[in-house]
Amino acid sequence: MKNQTTVPDIPVSPFAGEAPDMFFGLPMAMARAMALRGERIGHNQAQVRMGFQPDQANSRGEVHGGSIATLLDCTLAAAARAHDPAAYGVATIDLTLHYVAAGSGDLIATARCERRGRSISFARGEVRGEDGTLVALATGSFKLIARQPAPAGA
Template sequence: MQHQSTTHDNIPASPFAGEAPDMFFGLPMAMARAMALRGERIGDDRAQVRMGFQATQANSRGEVHGGAIATLLDCTLAAAARAHDPAAHGVATIDLTLHYVAAGSGDLIATARCERRGRSISFARGEVRAEDGTLVALATGSFKLIARQPAAGS
């Protein structure tokens, strides 16, 4: 069986490279540290996020728990929904549908694309793959765009 590459050179490099572990594509998100999420690429309506394996997020078989995979997909699809201007927008998840395809172990890499962006609602789809290219899960979701308020003094 041939596996698709987990690197996506067509997604621009993140302008937020090297950000603190509690930041996620320019926005403060303490959960990013807790879930070991690292935003790797964002732009052109696409995003790529890596979730580092943590034994505390494993199921009874030692594989990544489905809830952790759901969090990874939610965050990655949400990032794609705001990829047109990541520092200017946050999002709220309206719905998220997941399909688990295979067990995942080790670091997982999610990629997502915003398929349609309206004035306030965006629709995205994405996938999670293991580092060896094995497809782990698929997802679709809709997200409400929320304009970020400029920091005081800006």
């Protein structure tokens, strides 16, 4: 991944301005709880920002590792469905993380789907601080789940 916090070859999200409990077009209350904002998606890639929240800090006041894991899980999953984000959800099969440095303030994750099969996708990504500091790396595999259209009148 590039050594910057905004990756210009990922298109700006067509879901810009969506409600805080939406995540790249899908309802996800956890997005609000974790202050996740989908910033970019497309070309098999995704970028997500997690706003700093004191309730998600560890005893040193830095972002807790569990929050970083959630950010990476959601960002890699978004990259896995970036080819058609409104048509697919995903289920995480596995996720491997490597913490590199402490994170503070807002964190930005970027991910790329490295391989997509008929039902399983493989992605890798990273988290950086707003200053570009590498915080964590991850790889994961995800089961693609076709979304069912909402019933008429719902």
